[in-house]
Amino acid sequence: MRTGPQASWRPGVPSVPSTPSSYLVFAIQADQCLRMCVFVCVCVCRQWEDAEIMVLLQVMYVDLDFTATFNIEPDVLHQFLFEIYRRYNNIPFHNFKHCFCVTQMMYGLIWLTDLRSKMDSIDLLIMLTSAICHDLDHTGYNNAYQINARTELALRYNDISPLENHHCAVAFEVLERTECNIFRNLSMDQFKRIREGIIKCILATDMTRHNEILNKFKSILPTFDFTSKEHRDVLMMILIKVSDISNEARPMEVAEPWLDCLLQEFFNQSDMEKLEGLPVTPFMDRDKVSKPSSQTGFIRFVLLPLFIELANLFPCLEMEKALERETQNRAHSDVTGKSKEAAGSRRESQTNAGPEAQRPHAQ
Ligand SMILES: Nc1nc2c(ncn2[C@@H]2O[C@H](COP(=O)(O)O)[C@@H](O)[C@H]2O)c(=O)[nH]1
Numbered sequence: 001m002r003t004g005p006q007a008s009w010r011p012g013v014p015s016v017p018s019t020p021s022s023y024l025v026f027a028i029q030a031d032q033c034l035r036m037c038v039f040v041c042v043c044v045c046r047q048w049e050d051a052e053i054m055v056l057l058q059v060m061y062v063d064l065d066f067t068a069t070f071n072i073e074p075d076v077l078h079q080f081l082f083e084i085y086r087r088y089n090n091i092p093f094h095n096f097k098h099c100f101c102v103t104q105m106m107y108g109l110i111w112l113t114d115l116r117s118k119m120d121s122i123d124l125l126i127m128l129t130s131a132i133c134h135d136l137d138h139t140g141y142n143n144a145y146q147i148n149a150r151t152e153l154a155l156r157y158n159d160i161s162p163l164e165n166h167h168c169a170v171a172f173e174v175l176e177r178t179e180c181n182i183f184r185n186l187s188m189d190q191f192k193r194i195r196e197g198i199i200k201c202i203l204a205t206d207m208t209r210h211n212e213i214l215n216k217f218k219s220i221l222p223t224f225d226f227t228s229k230e231h232r233d234v235l236m237m238i239l240i241k242v243s244d245i246s247n248e249a250r251p252m253e254v255a256e257p258w259l260d261c262l263l264q265e266f267f268n269q270s271d272m273e274k275l276e277g278l279p280v281t282p283f284m285d286r287d288k289v290s291k292p293s294s295q296t297g298f299i300r301f302v303l304l305p306l307f308i309e310l311a312n313l314f315p316c317l318e319m320e321k322a323l324e325r326e327t328q329n330r331a332h333s334d335v336t337g338k339s340k341e342a343a344g345s346r347r348e349s350q351t352n353a354g355p356e357a358q359r360p361h362a363q
């Protein structure tokens with residue numbers, strides 16, 4: 001059962017500041033932390049309560065001037081964020097805290113890369129809102145499972161990114177409610193542009209599209225032009241992808257518990273696949289996967305190539321160094337740790353080292 005906040009979350013509810021002045025101090029302190037610590041998730045300082053997370057998300061909208069620019073009323077923002085909170089499931093990894101970490105990374109990247117001077121507010125609004133909504137109502141079973149098990153989602157979306165289509169549909173279902181519609185004071189044209197942008201960003205988080213999107217980005221990088229909508233669209237997809245898989249770019253003490261959560265969710269899925277006689281997703285199989293083996297290939301073949309390309313556009317990110325260090329850390333623990341797998345190429349072929357590994361299996 002959820003232990004999170006009730007509908008009345010606001011200053012005044014336990015665990016969020018109780019007076020206007022302490023609310024302000026909380027918001028200012030949080031704001032500094034939120035902006036500055038791109039690679040040090042605020043979770044590292046302490047464990048944030050769900051109610052506090054909602055305040056932090058609200059701070060991001062205010063701080064990026066979205067509330068003023070797009071006339072987003074505080075109550076509507078409250079209601080929107082509360083509905084979003086309600087529609088994340090209480091599962092090990094794809095939960096409301098994952099939504100927050102991804103959003104905080106996006107927010108940090110916006111500041112660090114000074115995107116406010118390069119892109120329209122409306123693009124930034126699309127990116128932040130997409131991050132918040134990108135895994136709504138995730139059930140803990142990935143697309144391969146959805147397709148192999150012929151779930152309702154796979155049937156509804158004809159096996160085409162069933163989860164991501166669902167996350168997106170749930171987001172716009174929430175936005176259909178006037179009291180939750182943070183875009184209700186925008187023009188039809190603005191809403192249309194935002195809807196198109198959010199759909200594009202959320203659908204880009206399907207890892208089977210990883211190479212397609214990364215290759216597109218690489219091809220435009222040499223002539224990248226912020227005035228080109230096509231280029232900006234690809235960058236927005238890259239930024240949400242980077243934010244989505246960025247746990248390993250955070251310090252070990254943050255990354256490690258998240259990896260435990262991810263593996264727990266993976267193992268739940270493979271247990272279910274075994275139980276239902278479905279093809280077992282190799283990188284989720286508790287009999288074959290260890291922590292280091294799960295990460296080495298993922299960092300080397302998925303995360304690092306993506307982050308390096310982004311750093312090519314924004315040299316200030318210097319992610320390469322941080323990530324190389326992480327890879328070395330992981331490689332070290334791979335050697336010293338107890339791996340359940342045999343060494344060598346067999347190991348990497350069994351992890352989700354590459355996006356192809358995310359595809360559903362034929363029986
Ligand atoms: N082995 C690892 N896989 C990871 C890690 N972080 C993310 N992922 C994979 O990518 C997708 C991201 O998409 P999402 O929208 O579902 O969150 C996730 O499901 C994992 O399969 C990681 O640190 N290690």
Ligand SMILES: [Zn+2]
Nearest residue numbers: 102134135244
């Ligand atoms: Zn995600």
